[in-house]
Amino acid sequence: MPEVRRLLARAGVADPESLEAYRSLGGYAALARVAERGPAWVLSELEASGLLGRGGAAFPAGRKWRAVAEAAGRRRVVCNADESEPGTFKDRVLMEQDPFAVVEAMTIAGLTVAAEDGLVYVRGEYRLAAARLRRAIDQAERAGLLGADVAGTGRAFWIRVVRGAGAYICGEETALFNSVEGRRGEPRNKPPFPTQAGLFGDPTLVNNVETLCNVPIVVLEGASGFRRYGTDRSTGTKLFCVSGHVERPGLYEVPFGTTLGELLALAGGVWRGRRLQAVLCGGAAGTFLGPDRLDLPLTFEGLQPVGGTVGSGAVIVLDETASLWDIVLRVARFFQEESCGQCVPCRVGTQRQLEIVTRLASGRARPEDPQLLADIGAAMTDASICGLGQTAAGAVLSALALRPGAPSSSNGGASAAHGRPGEVV
Numbered sequence: 475m476p477e478v479r480r481l482l483a484r485a486g487v488a489d490p491e492s493l494e495a496y497r498s499l500g501g502y503a504a505l506a507r508v509a510e511r512g513p514a515w516v517l518s519e520l521e522a523s524g525l526l527g528r529g530g531a532a533f534p535a536g537r538k539w540r541a542v543a544e545a546a547g548r549r550r551v552v553c554n555a556d557e558s559e560p561g562t563f564k565d566r567v568l569m570e571q572d573p574f575a576v577v578e579a580m581t582i583a584g585l586t587v588a589a590e591d592g593l594v595y596v597r598g599e600y601r602l603a604a605a606r607l608r609r610a611i612d613q614a615e616r617a618g619l620l621g622a623d624v625a626g627t628g629r630a631f632w633i634r635v636v637r638g639a640g641a642y643i644c645g646e647e648t649a650l651f652n653s654v655e656g657r658r659g660e661p662r663n664k665p666p667f668p669t670q671a672g673l674f675g676d677p678t679l680v681n682n683v684e685t686l687c688n689v690p691i692v693v694l695e696g697a698s699g700f701r702r703y704g705t706d707r708s709t710g711t712k713l714f715c716v717s718g719h720v721e722r723p724g725l726y727e728v729p730f731g732t733t734l735g736e737l738l739a740l741a742g743g744v745w746r747g748r749r750l751q752a753v754l755c756g757g758a759a760g761t762f763l764g765p766d767r768l769d770l771p772l773t774f775e776g777l778q779p780v781g782g783t784v785g786s787g788a789v790i791v792l793d794e795t796a797s798l799w800d801i802v803l804r805v806a807r808f809f810q811e812e813s814c815g816q817c818v819p820c821r822v823g824t825q826r827q828l829e830i831v832t833r834l835a836s837g838r839a840r841p842e843d844p845q846l847l848a849d850i851g852a853a854m855t856d857a858s859i860c861g862l863g864q865t866a867a868g869a870v871l872s873a874l875a876l877r878p879g880a881p882s883s884s885n886g887g888a889s890a891a892h893g894r895p896g897e898v899v
């Protein structure tokens with residue numbers, strides 16, 4: 475299936491620092507239509523589009539927007555641009571290459587849910603993205619597309635940019651609120667959900683950058699136009715961040731339903747003519763898939779039965795020479811370091827998991843270790859407060875399923891003892 479550039483239509487084409495360039499390529503046509511048709515129309519199109527959140531949880535965007543629109547009191551819009559999932563860089567490209575699209579989409583959200591305050595929470599390391607967003611906000615304000623009277627609607631909407639300080643957990647929506655409010659970056663218990671009580675206690679619409687950037691497409695093409703791409707349950711296109719051992723690593727936009735093998739082929743296949751060992755799909759919070767999964771359609775519904783996830787769209791490719799267990803060790807260390815420590819299953823579980831994976835990766839595994847990993851994983855998944863703890867065991871356990879024999883050396887994936895190497899993509 476070929477690449478389709480819809481979200482990426484302007485990336486690398488339009489000057490990202492010029493409002494005129496953005497408008498000349500269709501920018502702000504969606505806001506004009508929203509001003510004309512009104513919030514009720516936007517909500518019904520968004521619901522009918524089937525757009526699911528791209529930040530990892532795949533929550534229906536239309537349902538979330540309606541919940542905030544119908545909430546009482548002051549509302550807020552937050553764009554989650556923390557993007558700390560390892561191997562993920564799609565939001566960065568959108569913000570750096572098409573910042574006005576993020577600003578326009580947030581403005582549409584503001585008008586639709588009747589919020590006046592918008593905030594983009596940008597990953598601390600993304601200096602260029604933050605600078606370009608600020609520049610876009612300035613220009614939009616000067617052009618009357620943002621501020622006290624948005625596009626002559628008589629409605630106000632403002633956006634400010636806040637930069638994160640480098641904690642993975644602050645991408646979790648409620649930890650993000652705490653971070654902005656000057657508290658410890660720890661997730662809150664839910665309920666109440668952000669749509670009821672979010673940033674500063676106000677009903678808050680939180681969406682990922684990529685989710686928001688889909689909204690102008692829905693507005694301009696209508697729900698049926700949006701649904702031309704993708705499957706019935708995973709509608710539209712998806713950005714995949716392909717990295718690792720491929721010929722052409724990079725960001726690829728494809729319709730949902732494209733198979734893993736087709737995506738890897740777009741990226742030029744496994745590099746140097748080597749064979750595929752595994753793909754870490756969805757980042758650290760994702761799962762390892764073996765070469766027998768190349769026919770798997772990349773959709774929310776297609777990945778679920780094999781324990782996979784679209785997640786953040788990270789696709790990390792390992793060739794036959796890579797040390798699978800060294801990668802697993804990094805994943806385990808990542809979760810141990812990034813756990814906020816608030817709840818016991820995750821705080822203790824990520825530590826114990828790291829200890830066992832360290833033994834496995836160095837060939838000092840004990841006979842009981844695989845079972846211990848499974849037990850700890852089940853406890854973290856079932857009893858952790860937030861998604862970090864709930865997904866911390868996924869990659870580790872999927873690696874164990876892929877290579878049931880514990881590695882006998884640090885080169886955990888390469889030796890024949892670890893099973894049949896994969897086929898050439």
Ligand SMILES: Cc1cc2nc3c(=O)[nH]c(=O)nc-3n(C[C@H](O)[C@H](O)[C@H](O)COP(=O)(O)O)c2cc1C
Nearest residue numbers: 527528529554556557645646647681682685861862
């Ligand atoms: C540990 C953790 C980190 C997260 N990091 C991000 C992130 O960087 N960006 C993001 O959009 N969502 C992230 N999320 C998901 C958010 O909590 C939330 O579901 C999302 O921003 C909602 O937007 P969406 O409905 O458009 O996907 C994270 C969740 C968890 C548990």
Ligand code: SF4
Nearest residue numbers: 815816817820860863
């Ligand atoms: S699951 Fe982990 S990251 Fe989430 S609240 Fe508990 S300790 Fe913190």
